Amino acid sequence: MKVIEKSGADILVEALCDLGVDVIFGYPGGAVLPIYDALFRSKRIRHILVRHEQAATHAAEGYARSTGKPGVVLVTSGPGATNAVTGITDALLDSIPMVVITGQVPTALIGSDAFQEADTIGITRHCTKHNYLVKDPAILGSVIHEAFHIATSGRPGPVVVDIPKDVQVATAKYQKPGPIQHKTYRPALKADRSEIEQLVDMLAAAERPIFYTGGGVINAGPAASQLLIELARVTGAPVTSTLMGLGALPATSPQWLGMLGMHGTYEANMAMNQADLIVAIGARFDDRVTGRLDAFSPNSRKVHIDIDRSSINKTVRIDLGIVADAGHAMEDMLRIWKARQHPKPDTREWWRRIEGWRAVQCLNFPKDDQVIMPQRAVRALWEATHARDPIITTEVGQHQMWAAQHFGFEKPNKWLTSGGLGTMGYGLPAAIGAQMGNPNALVIDIAGEASIQMNIQELATATQYRLPVKVFILNNEYMGMVRQWQELTYESRYAESYSDSLPDFVKLAEAYGWKGIRIEHPDQLEQGIADMLAHDGPVMVDCMVAKLANCFPMIPSGAAHTDMILQANEVSGTMDDEAKALV
Amino acid sequence: MHIKSETAERHTLAVIVDNEPGILARIAGLFTARGYNIESLTVSEITADKAVSRITIVTSASKPMLEQIVAQLDRLVPVHTVRDLTAEGPHVERELALVKVRGTGDHRIEALRLADVYRARVVDATTSSFVFEVTGGIEKIDKFVELMGEVGLIEVARTGIVAIARGKDAA
Numbered sequence: 095m096k097v098i099e100k101s102g103a104d105i106l107v108e109a110l111c112d113l114g115v116d117v118i119f120g121y122p123g124g125a126v127l128p129i130y131d132a133l134f135r136s137k138r139i140r141h142i143l144v145r146h147e148q149a150a151t152h153a154a155e156g157y158a159r160s161t162g163k164p165g166v167v168l169v170t171s172g173p174g175a176t177n178a179v180t181g182i183t184d185a186l187l188d189s190i191p192m193v194v195i196t197g198q199v200p201t202a203l204i205g206s207d208a209f210q211e212a213d214t215i216g217i218t219r220h221c222t223k224h225n226y227l228v229k230d231p232a233i234l235g236s237v238i239h240e241a242f243h244i245a246t247s248g249r250p251g252p253v254v255v256d257i258p259k260d261v262q263v264a265t266a267k268y269q270k271p272g273p274i275q276h277k278t279y280r281p282a283l284k285a286d287r288s289e290i291e292q293l294v295d296m297l298a299a300a301e302r303p304i305f306y307t308g309g310g311v312i313n314a315g316p317a318a319s320q321l322l323i324e325l326a327r328v329t330g331a332p333v334t335s336t337l338m339g340l341g342a343l344p345a346t347s348p349q350w351l352g353m354l355g356m357h358g359t360y361e362a363n364m365a366m367n368q369a370d371l372i373v374a375i376g377a378r379f380d381d382r383v384t385g386r387l388d389a390f391s392p393n394s395r396k397v398h399i400d401i402d403r404s405s406i407n408k409t410v411r412i413d414l415g416i417v418a419d420a421g422h423a424m425e426d427m428l429r430i431w432k433a434r435q436h437p438k439p440d441t442r443e444w445w446r447r448i449e450g451w452r453a454v455q456c457l458n459f460p461k462d463d464q465v466i467m468p469q470r471a472v473r474a475l476w477e478a479t480h481a482r483d484p485i486i487t488t489e490v491g492q493h494q495m496w497a498a499q500h501f502g503f504e505k506p507n508k509w510l511t512s513g514g515l516g517t518m519g520y521g522l523p524a525a526i527g528a529q530m531g532n533p534n535a536l537v538i539d540i541a542g543e544a545s546i547q548m549n550i551q552e553l554a555t556a557t558q559y560r561l562p563v564k565v566f567i568l569n570n571e572y573m574g575m576v577r578q579w580q581e582l583t584y585e586s587r588y589a590e591s592y593s594d595s596l597p598d599f600v601k602l603a604e605a606y607g608w609k610g611i612r613i614e615h616p617d618q619l620e621q622g623i624a625d626m627l628a629h630d631g632p633v634m635v636d637c638m639v640a641k642l643a644n645c646f647p648m649i650p651s652g653a654a655h656t657d658m659i660l661q662a663n664e665v666s667g668t669m670d671d672e673a674k675a676l677v
Numbered sequence: 678m679h680i681k682s683e684t685a686e687r688h689t690l691a692v693i694v695d696n697e698p699g700i701l702a703r704i705a706g707l708f709t710a711r712g713y714n715i716e717s718l719t720v721s722e723i724t725a726d727k728a729v730s731r732i733t734i735v736t737s738a739s740k741p742m743l744e745q746i747v748a749q750l751d752r753l754v755p756v757h758t759v760r761d762l763t764a765e766g767p768h769v770e771r772e773l774a775l776v777k778v779r780g781t782g783d784h785r786i787e788a789l790r791l792a793d794v795y796r797a798r799v800v801d802a803t804t805s806s807f808v809f810e811v812t813g814g815i816e817k818i819d820k821f822v823e824l825m826g827e828v829g830l831i832e833v834a835r836t837g838i839v840a841i842a843r844g845k846d847a848a
Contacts, residue, residue: 219703220710224754227698244754278695279754404748407741671678 310376
């Protein structure tokens, strides 16, 4: 068969089509004009024009997180690429599969400080899983296929492919490659049987076991969440999860303890502290989870299942490390557990203690008839929408933690939040990406009035593509989490944390062609949410909430799980230097 | 509050990598980004088709950090294998140094005498100077350079450590 030569730009588009890409989030510019022309001519891939390249990356993350498919981004050289760096880093820390195509100045001009030249490969080397500069159109097709393989397999992550403009124009042959057998990159999926057997022995013998799960279970696909439910059922063990892992075990399960860590529940953190066996699955013992390391779960044996070997023993010493995909490992565990016909362990005494911690009702918050408590707003939102299985995105800050605490998730891939990097401005573009991937879903960005302004320009993107996303702002006129830390640590000296000169969000929404709704009083809360849901286009709700509410429970930086602050009256207002130095 | 430091031990790592552009930057950058330390780093192609390179890294780190360094290196896409030669057992470490020394009068004879003891070869000589080539472990070279300092050291160029495991098995 004779293969005709095509331009690099056409090869790129064809390779993307071969890989099943149906939507790209991007922004054109000089160094990607040949690719935009190829997209225009091919008409096979939908392009979503964002208003800022950072938003393209978060939209791709939202798309990826909610569909399980890789998100694809196309941006130009120089500022296009540098604007994308935040979202690329975000995807690296949260293990989101993403391929970012960046234009580059022509090969001959690289290194000459040409117009809109940036060293994209140098800049993104340490915020990608891998990156490529393609200097020959003949290898472009295979590089694109390899990039998708690397982005989506093993521990997923972002891959950048930088394509100089002359490589987009020059011609070469392209043929769809077969399955990729990479010469060095071979992520391990299945664990040794002996390791799983050892884990099953430990689980069967444990008196106070707990499953601590994370984003790895979500990344392992919806089947992995089903396996977790089954594993919880046969072992009777309680389950807690990280911020990234919410939704893997249904929040209505009696074995669900809620999120753990800095703003986790009392029962989850106390159970971690008192457990005799922790089984970590696809979670990475991040500092927000462990609190003070030398006081972290002092009397437990720890098993860690992770697809990334470098996550094991990184911060916490592990007794049994298992390098494997979360889904495969849980499947093997269940098979061995069932083959041995293990009876359900007697965990009654353990559950009696857990119920004691639960009785503290750590998520209770003060009632108020005059001002809307932010926690109440999140619960009202849950009441009104949970039957529709909504996809919830968030920005970063207090509202994010309240959403994580008070909005119960029943299924995976419904909770999209910036966990590792903590990127304000994530929620609106992520909601746009999620809505693109799930046209019939109800997608709500639970936002704060400060974060939402970081990518507010994306209101126009939703309007242009008629995406009915909802933005629900918990407006307390503060960068609430910064203010909370200043209250806890710096005797309420609120340096620069007041949200001054706020726009009128209702008018702003209307200016972009959205519906705007303001909720100011608790009596208006349910109706305001109903009005938001009744409108079939995009809606921005400006929900005025209690200005000085704090997010509790909280483990202050550098404190142990047992040193949780449960209520505002336990706040001293000062901290020693050791604690101040921690993030 | 004062910043605390951890006790570190010196380890030699052999990293086999695909010889792609930027691989050295990837590895060096990983060390700086994660706060690891490089005492020396050498790199050279080792296959006839020039497709594979061997990088020898001498680092000092605490035990848990060493485990992390190996795991983090292994995670890089173009890395074939990472071996901690120090942890794995007996291995040979060698470094080559070129040492330029003033050589006049009594110093000239003393320099030659010491060079003989250290099995250093004269690779350049003028009426007033020598360049010695000396190979060996780090300590031997350190000692030789120190002695030359007393004789009349002008400058030193060192390759950094290359290392290989003893016995028949490959890294």
